[in-house]
Amino acid sequence: MRRQLPAYLQRRVGVQILALLAVLTAMMQLLELLDVTSEILDRGQGVSALMYYAVLRLPAELGLALPLAVLLGTMTALNAMARTLEITAMRASGVSLMRMLGYLLPVFVVIAGVQISLQQLVLPPVEIELKRWWSASTPPDDKEPTRLWAHTSAGLVAIDTFSPDGRQLQGVRLYERENGLLSSRLRADSARWDGRAWQLTNVTELRLDAGKIHTLRENAREWQTNLHPDEVLRLGVTRPYLSSIMLNDVIVGARVGSQPLSYYQTALYRSYAAPFGVFIMLLLAMPAAATRTRDSGGGGAMMMALALGLAFLLGDGIMASLGSSGQLSPLVTAVAAPALFISIALLRLRACERP
Secondary structure, three states: OOOHHHHHHHHHHHHHHHHHHHHHHHHHHHHHHHHHHHHHHHOOOOHHHHHHHHHHHHHHHHHHHHHHHHHHHHHHHHHHHHHOOHHHHHHHOOOOHHHHHHHHHHHHHHHHHHHHHHHHHHHHHHHHHHHHHHHHHOOHHHOOOOOEEEEEOOEEEEEEEEOOOOOEEEEEEEEEEEOOEEEEEEEEEEEEEOOOOEEEEEEEEEEEEOOEEEEEEEEEEEEOOOOOHHHHHHHOOOOOOOOHHHHHHHHHOOOOEOOOHHHHHHHHHHHHHOHHHHHHHHHHHHHHHHOOOOOOOOHHHHHHHHHHHHHHHHHHHHHHHHHHOOOOOHHHHHHHHHHHHHHHHHHHHHHHHOO
């Protein structure tokens, strides 16, 4: 019987998490589709385009719903088992809450693996495909020209407009510096990506040399830089999804970035700390198993777990904003909320173990 207990507990909690993940994701999809359906149909696209949009948005919505699904699924499953005295029987046979926590760890290792896969492998390319598809389907009259800025290996770059696939640029300006001072400014009417470099047309370069300004004009010039078409598309996204490798490349200068350095440093540390969020939700939900009678319902423990879970998400988001803006150390902002709420959850769990 003792050997069957871990599998039974994992199945009960895992099924409940999956059910709530499906419900939360479906609700998010429904609300978002209600918001964009008219716009997509007004572009002359049909139901297939609407479904394609939903598929591209699904990974991001799964990532958002996953922590809450873990919290709600764990606490409702454990509370239901407590109200039917299953938890009481387990504890009477010598199975503590900490041991139940150990039984459930494999479930949350799998969930953390899914979360890491979404963040590191799925979301970055899916976001680019969504941006490409959305831009290609937007009528020219509805496009609002917005100048984009990026830090590249060749210097600071400004782009007036770009094609939906990011392979055609219009109104390119490149600013180079030496010893912190502006040394040259290059302007090009357009740029075309040929697979390995940008081909500039109608180039005008102003270069400062020994206090004098030299003007150079060329009909065409090759531009070697680390700015690639996919990176161009990401420049239009305020908070792009980047894997840990991509974030590290931006920090060391191997990849283009449009945000302050503190943003990428904070995002990198948070990508390492993100899997602990699932474990924190598990810890916060465990006291729901401490309901002692059928009649009590465990409402207080569940409300407390929900309040702490939402407080963790809010506090973690605030710390991320402080780190991204450079007001606090990126490392501190990544670990502060997880460390605090792990401590709170362990203290609550310890209190529940007392007779």
